[in-house]
Amino acid sequence: MATTTMSFLGAIGAAQREAMEADERVVIIGEDVEANVYGTTGGGKSRKDKGDFLELFGANRIRNTPISEEVIVGAAAGAAMTGLRPIVDLSYSSFLYMAMDQFVNQVAKNRYMFGGQASLPVVFRSAMFYGLSTGAHHSDRPYPMFMNVPGLKIMVPSTPADAKGLLRTAVDMDDPVLTFEACMLWGLKGEVEEDEYRIPFGQAAIAREGTDVTVVAIATAVPEALKAAETLAEDGVSVEVIDPRTLVPLDSRTILESVAKTGRLVVADPAHRTCSAAAEIAAIVVEEAFDSLKAPIARVTTPDTQIPFSPAIEKPLYPNRESIGEAIRRVTGERGASVPESPQGIDDELSTQAHR
Amino acid sequence: MATTTMSFLGAIGAAQREAMEADERVVIIGEDVEANVYGTTGGGKSRKDKGDFLELFGANRIRNTPISEEVIVGAAAGAAMTGLRPIVDLSYSSFLYMAMDQFVNQVAKNRYMFGGQASLPVVFRSAMFYGLSTGAHHSDRPYPMFMNVPGLKIMVPSTPADAKGLLRTAVDMDDPVLTFEACMLWGLKGEVEEDEYRIPFGQAAIAREGTDVTVVAIATAVPEALKAAETLAEDGVSVEVIDPRTLVPLDSRTILESVAKTGRLVVADPAHRTCSAAAEIAAIVVEEAFDSLKAPIARVTTPDTQIPFSPAIEKPLYPNRESIGEAIRRVTGERGASVPESPQGIDDELSTQAHR
Amino acid sequence: MTSPDQTTLLEMQRRMLRIRRFDERASKMVKRGQIPGTVHTSIGQEAQVVGAAMTLDDGDYMTGNHRSHGHPIAKGSPLAPLMAELVGKAGGVCGGKGGSLHLADFKVGSLGESGIVGSSIPIATGAALSSKVLGNGKVSMAFFGDGAANQGCLYEAMNLAGVWDLPVVFLCENNQYALSTPAHTVTSGVIAERAAGFGIAGERVEDGQDVLAVHAAAQAAVERARSGGGPTLLEVVTYRYNEHSEGLRLGTDYRNAEEKETWVGRDPIAQFRRHLAQEGVATEEELDALEQEVLDEVEQAFEFSQESPYPEPEVAFADLYTEPIGA
Amino acid sequence: MTSPDQTTLLEMQRRMLRIRRFDERASKMVKRGQIPGTVHTSIGQEAQVVGAAMTLDDGDYMTGNHRSHGHPIAKGSPLAPLMAELVGKAGGVCGGKGGSLHLADFKVGSLGESGIVGSSIPIATGAALSSKVLGNGKVSMAFFGDGAANQGCLYEAMNLAGVWDLPVVFLCENNQYALSTPAHTVTSGVIAERAAGFGIAGERVEDGQDVLAVHAAAQAAVERARSGGGPTLLEVVTYRYNEHSEGLRLGTDYRNAEEKETWVGRDPIAQFRRHLAQEGVATEEELDALEQEVLDEVEQAFEFSQESPYPEPEVAFADLYTEPIGA
Ligand SMILES: Cc1ncc(C[n+]2csc(CCOP(=O)(O)OP(=O)(O)O)c2C)c(N)n1
Ligand SMILES: Cc1ncc(C[n+]2csc(CCOP(=O)(O)OP(=O)(O)O)c2C)c(N)n1
Ligand SMILES: [Mg+2]
Numbered sequence A, B: 001m002a003t004t005t006m007s008f009l010g011a012i013g014a015a016q017r018e019a020m021e022a023d024e025r026v027v028i029i030g031e032d033v034e035a036n037v038y039g040t041t042g043g044g045k046s047r048k049d050k051g052d053f054l055e056l057f058g059a060n061r062i063r064n065t066p067i068s069e070e071v072i073v074g075a076a077a078g079a080a081m082t083g084l085r086p087i088v089d090l091s092y093s094s095f096l097y098m099a100m101d102q103f104v105n106q107v108a109k110n111r112y113m114f115g116g117q118a119s120l121p122v123v124f125r126s127a128m129f130y131g132l133s134t135g136a137h138h139s140d141r142p143y144p145m146f147m148n149v150p151g152l153k154i155m156v157p158s159t160p161a162d163a164k165g166l167l168r169t170a171v172d173m174d175d176p177v178l179t180f181e182a183c184m185l186w187g188l189k190g191e192v193e194e195d196e197y198r199i200p201f202g203q204a205a206i207a208r209e210g211t212d213v214t215v216v217a218i219a220t221a222v223p224e225a226l227k228a229a230e231t232l233a234e235d236g237v238s239v240e241v242i243d244p245r246t247l248v249p250l251d252s253r254t255i256l257e258s259v260a261k262t263g264r265l266v267v268a269d270p271a272h273r274t275c276s277a278a279a280e281i282a283a284i285v286v287e288e289a290f291d292s293l294k295a296p297i298a299r300v301t302t303p304d305t306q307i308p309f310s311p312a313i314e315k316p317l318y319p320n321r322e323s324i325g326e327a328i329r330r331v332t333g334e335r336g337a338s339v340p341e342s343p344q345g346i347d348d349e350l351s352t353q354a355h356r
Numbered sequence C, D: 001m002t003s004p005d006q007t008t009l010l011e012m013q014r015r016m017l018r019i020r021r022f023d024e025r026a027s028k029m030v031k032r033g034q035i036p037g038t039v040h041t042s043i044g045q046e047a048q049v050v051g052a053a054m055t056l057d058d059g060d061y062m063t064g065n066h067r068s069h070g071h072p073i074a075k076g077s078p079l080a081p082l083m084a085e086l087v088g089k090a091g092g093v094c095g096g097k098g099g100s101l102h103l104a105d106f107k108v109g110s111l112g113e114s115g116i117v118g119s120s121i122p123i124a125t126g127a128a129l130s131s132k133v134l135g136n137g138k139v140s141m142a143f144f145g146d147g148a149a150n151q152g153c154l155y156e157a158m159n160l161a162g163v164w165d166l167p168v169v170f171l172c173e174n175n176q177y178a179l180s181t182p183a184h185t186v187t188s189g190v191i192a193e194r195a196a197g198f199g200i201a202g203e204r205v206e207d208g209q210d211v212l213a214v215h216a217a218a219q220a221a222v223e224r225a226r227s228g229g230g231p232t233l234l235e236v237v238t239y240r241y242n243e244h245s246e247g248l249r250l251g252t253d254y255r256n257a258e259e260k261e262t263w264v265g266r267d268p269i270a271q272f273r274r275h276l277a278q279e280g281v282a283t284e285e286e287l288d289a290l291e292q293e294v295l296d297e298v299e300q301a302f303e304f305s306q307e308s309p310y311p312e313p314e315v316a317f318a319d320l321y322t323e324p325i326g327a
């Protein structure tokens, strides 16, 4: 299997391009998609070499919208119900609230309410810009509220390969999908299969195998958990890191099997603590794997505060290798050497992150 | 302490009237509040005897709005930031999504983002019409998604006395409060103090004391849990029923103390299962009271499906005395006599529930 | 623009009658406890509903609101599955899962009524977008009330449809009240005149009780849409006879008896029957027969709604996703 | 309506200069990594911002958007705490918790800039509601862009303000682009003309680079609001010189160099300086001195922003509620 190196963002762009090429009914709808402001719709005039989506697919299929999230989301749903397969670029996850009624009352409910008459093959992409000094209005990680809405599917990839494979599956699916991409991961490079491929929803990835403790990690917490695991390995603690990859459906079986083996669970989730994905995962495990548990479950989340602008006080809020490492120590009773300090953020290649 | 009998809805109306009388800055804003369609703003022409709010307080303070939830919520927030203390009647909880951006990005964040400059003394009332054959668009119980938003306070009273006392506190407070009133409880009668009183946020009520198992119950699950507890008492199972009354702040201390005593926990929550309040409570307990736990925690929630119209299939979805009783049996290992069947719904006195 | 032929004229009367009788029966059923929850009738608004919907082709799309039975009926949806839906039966058009508020009959292009005021307007706009992208010539019509006309999503939709020339008609049923609230107390300006600022066509049909007036205005809008001329905001002035919803009793008298009398005196169905007779489109006997046929249809629909079984418990978990996703 | 006196005219120039120099410095600071994240400058739009904001009294309210520094500066907010806020310092106007996108200075009636496009319009409307209910005569002004003019909440707000005669001015800063998107490609109709359909006053100021033209139009709107005449939608045509945000590099050339040159040729500050000299309001020396004063102010603001400490870690948890609610 031949692979190529790609950034997370490049993988998203490649998946979109493949999907557009594979099926004429796939269209891209969103603010500033024509000029490729966020980097997933190809060139823009001076980036032609990378493939300008507007030139490749035309203005009929690359739809630059007004700033009107509510009608964008609703119109994409209506279009999906009548023959298109839209990919909607909502840029920041913090803008989803603008269209909340359409997400909850139309996108999530229409197939159900109408007794199966409606089909909603539509993907809503958005990125979480936390950790980048964008302040309270741009730093949300709102997937937990969407997890509470039956009828939506949710993907939170943490690697380029997963981002690409899951997005292809999402576009193929007749159910509505929300993507939550951590912007801090956009610049992350990784190996991606050269041939087209798809990754099924509801299958967690075991990012690292281990026997002493299970860490379920989401989005940026995945690389951070892996770093923590590396360090703890030096102290003889064997950490299994699981990336659920999709939160709905959630692969609870893989998590439960891991906890059955390790007896210990840490959940690292960049969402706010209360009613987070971490809460759900902890609840499932204490319901279904209670007898395996040897220690309290530890949640490592963003605390229940809003996000301050000042980097001095923002950066420490999110789960990182130290806080995850500390939680692992707590549940394993291990008091090893301290884990190395986090850098200020995961490197990225993007100038286009700075516009909001 | 003299008391009087009041319905849940009557208690809400009485609290609003007291608050309006106590402070000129309190105003009521909402759709159809002038005609008292939902029964909490007094008479209407032919109900003068009960006190028509429009006549009592005038059109300057009773503000009948267009159907524009987004600006209603935002305007109430802006008014609260500049000297008013609005009570906003949003009627159905399912309509909150329309104003989600205002709730999350303005109401919850403004005090924080602006470094404490903004104060938001505003109450957003809404009722959850589940269990009443209103279909998927009117049956939501969305408090979990608001619990994931730091900066909001949330009350979910289950008795007339609590509804009145908490609402007075809410209006007094300089923080934004959302109320989630279960419509099925609106007709419930109870004893209410005649004198004005307030109930603090963050103090759970122990609705029934017991020693074998703790049941934390929310909204309509409270009376249902009490019924289940009654029946199980006959089988010698002693059930403690805790009503958190406010979900933010959540009185986790009372819950943890109870679990420390009983070693067993059932959480009964009418919200959808994933990322529910029940998930959060289960997570807190497994984190902080793991050593006390003698059995798996059981969540009794509405399953992750949307709400069907047909009463034949809707009614069984919500936590009721049977499902709660069954969960109690499961975690206590008790196999007693079965609990009595739920009636089709809690009785109510209201004709005005039938309009949507 | 051609005026409707005889068959069409009679079909207009038939569909108006279907709505009237269907809703009268539904109202009775609510009173008798045969329908759980409540329903919102279109009685009094039949000309507005039928005049508009009958300008659409079979393949065209439509969305509606809580005042929900008239729209699919006017679009040609058979009555029995609609009635069964109100009762929550397996034979209902949505299998009993939608109920009165969420009727939808995709077979006739009815993409769904919405219990959330204003919420289906973006859906209709999206259907128009797919027509535009696919170039299939289909038109989309969004029905909503004067109350919904104050929801922001309408203006987002009008703007989007305007810049993209989407084939959609925004049809505002101005029955002058939103629940207990008179439109003039919460509406600044004139609804139809809001079109101009959004660069789209706008028209107010003052006599929404005249099915032909509504039809003519709607036809112009539909033809404009279909021929690439873009969207139209059509405001039709009409009146509902019944309370906002069946069974609702308000303590206040927000509408007076006199007002109602005036409107009932201009009943759209009675008026149109006189017109059909006067113009020789049908004889009194033929018109009587038509009335009877519709009554029979409604009776059969009622019977079907009673005989159809309730959905099985597992139906509550079906249709959430294409395939169940497990616990 | 009186025309501005000499002191006011000079103050206009001073505030325009403050915005220009503040934003130029901020831009430099972004490039040097002295400001985390990014900022959106109002360079080129000073006349539009100052002309509008200076019609407000000290006690009046204002909300803004992501292009956020000009609004509080124009309303008289001191520069140092604003600059410190951009850097995320404890001495910032929001204690470092807001940053460029969320400036607010309640002392001068600045109720907050909003990073969410359109989202602060309802807030300003609510401030006007409280003025109305309390009868305190205060006026409220909502600043937003041409892009925001397609958010539905604007129309909900215009309607509400219209029916309640709220003292609010909706001020659309039409700089002809929303990020990379030319307004004409996503805006159907003319923004100012949307007022009419909502029964409120609307006006388009074609020359938004002329501070006096903007001031005159805004003054009429503010007086209308204050005297109970209700809201106004004011659209001011202007232009931003810089990229949407500092540091942003787009691959595409959505604006051409020629266009920019034309606009820079009509620079609002240079123009107004010429006007002030010609009309004898100030001598060239006085105007030079003014420029220097502003430069000094900005320099001091910068120094303050550097010297002010970062907030303590516990600040991240303060101000969420009136009192901390515990874990
Ligand atoms: C978003 C939302 N807000 C409020 C309601 C409650 N509600 C249902 S119908 C209605 C009145 C609607 O008036 P209008 O749009 O004029 O339609 P009509 O009932 O007059 O046909 C209201 C307020 C709702 N269903 N959805
Ligand atoms: C609800 C929302 N959608 C999208 C964005 C991303 N965004 C930030 S500024 C901007 C353009 C705004 O254009 P305009 O309103 O004209 O203001 P300008 O930047 O031109 O001053 C966009 C799309 C946002 N911040 N909020
Ligand atoms: Mg109406």
Ligand SMILES: [Mg+2]
Pocket: D145, D146, D147, D173, D174, D175, D176, D177, D178, D179
């Ligand atoms: Mg702009």
